[in-house]
Amino acid sequence: MDEKEIKIIVDKIKAIELEIGKAIIGQKDIVKLVLIAIFSGGNVLLEGAPGLGKTQLVKTLSKVLDLSFSRIQFTPDLMPADVVGTNIIVKSKLGNNAFEFQKGPVFAHLLLADEINRATPKTQSALLEAMQEHTVTVGVNTYKLSEPFMVLATQNPLENEGTYPLPEAQLDRFLFKLMVPFPSLEELKGIIDVTINNKATQLNKIIDGDEIFEIRKVLKEVPMSKAVEEYALKVILATHADYTEAPELTKKYIRYGASPRAAQAIISTARVRAVMEGRYNVAFEDIRFVAFSALRHRFFLNFDAMADGVTAEEIIEEILQSQLKES
Incomplete structure (x- = not known):
């Protein structure tokens, strides 16, 4: 690891932060910590009141990092199969019935688990294997997820109505838990400009999944x-x-x-x-x-x-x- 490698990585990360800043007003520390998690290969839990841009941040990341994106809205009636997928019966070419695995939304690079603590603990736990092993097991078959894979989950404060505490085992699989603050006056003005006054800008890809893996290799040697x-x-x-x-x-x-x-x-x-x-x-x-x-x-x-x-x-x-x- 030399000075040249460090400079290249720093420049790329700064470029990512600048590009994200076009769509996400303020929240600089949150963006920095999410990027730290991505380059460490971990999952992130974002907690904050509704409407603070948590979902927008994940969508922006998928564009800037050129990663596929999937979203699950967690609700009390959501089932584990709605997350990981399930076996369905289909007709084979010979006319016989056969099982075929239909992939769930977890099969993406960036999975947004929106309001994760509104689902029951059983459904929350459906993500455990994916978060830790980057695989999904249905029946006797195990399927690999797309790499790099990362769960960015949002949750409302536990004081809110209709929330379930996350199991301790699942909390431990989140690399970071970030508290999303309410924007300042200037940040609020910027948000209005982007969302209401149609001043949104086109986002550009800065790096892709292969480059993320290369950066991770270098960072492990620090x-x-x-x-x-x-x-x-x-x-x-x-x-x-x-x-x-x-x-x-x-x-x-x-x-x-x-x-x-x-x-x-x-x-x-x-x-x-x-x-x-x-x-x-x-x-x-x-x-x-x-x-x-x-x-x-x-x-x-x-x-x-x-x-x-x-x-x-x-x-x-x-x-x-x-x-x-x-x-």
């Missing part, structure tokens, strides 16, 4: 010092109450901590972030930048935290500060 790696691992351990160096907030408010997938998420995404900032190696700041998105959905608070109004963000902040002192 060096990380032992001190930075150890800091990342200590942050994960500090989400567990029985860890001796865990802060008091962890011991008081966390019911159970993050899994090893959280460590994989932080280390892989910190490498991408370092390159996006034009650096050759991972810094402590890169760990901090990705930690909130990688951790906020991976540990679970107890009733005391809810009663005292303590948030996951406050605990993550405390963990990052306390483990930095220890490193």
Whole structure:
């Protein structure tokens, strides 16, 4: 990995961000974090009130990255077969009945699982194999999904009517959980210009799936010092109450901590972030930048935290500060 490779990747990512900015007003941190997830090969959960552009972001990504796009609107009556597909009976050339697999909408590069927490847990779980293994099993047959494959799911806040909490196993398969903020006054004006006043621009393809894979290969080679790696691992351990160096907030408010997938998420995404900032190696700041998105959905608070109004963000902040002192 040399300076020339870094510059090429940084320039391409900047070009992607600029192109996305034609259709997505504001939300720069959200766009940056979604791109980090794409180049890390992970899935993203976007949470925010309806109408904040979550669906538009996924559509824009499919155009700029030249990837196929599919959308599933999750509803309480949605069935697993509506997601992955099902075997149907067809007539063969000989006139006999035969089973034929009809692919579901999951067979696309970018799958938008819209309002995923409005479906029942059974249907939500239909995505588990696809998210982790990039395959779908129906009956005795297993089918490979298109590569690169990524699920971008949106969910409404759990306080909203008609929502089901996502199972812990499924939450853990999301690389990031991103909180989509409400736009500022200037951003709101820009949104009106694009959507109401017909000032939308044509989006251009910047890279394709093959280039995404090539960039991923390079990013996996970004060096990380032992001190930075150890800091990342200590942050994960500090989400567990029985860890001796865990802060008091962890011991008081966390019911159970993050899994090893959280460590994989932080280390892989910190490498991408370092390159996006034009650096050759991972810094402590890169760990901090990705930690909130990688951790906020991976540990679970107890009733005391809810009663005292303590948030996951406050605990993550405390963990990052306390483990930095220890490193």
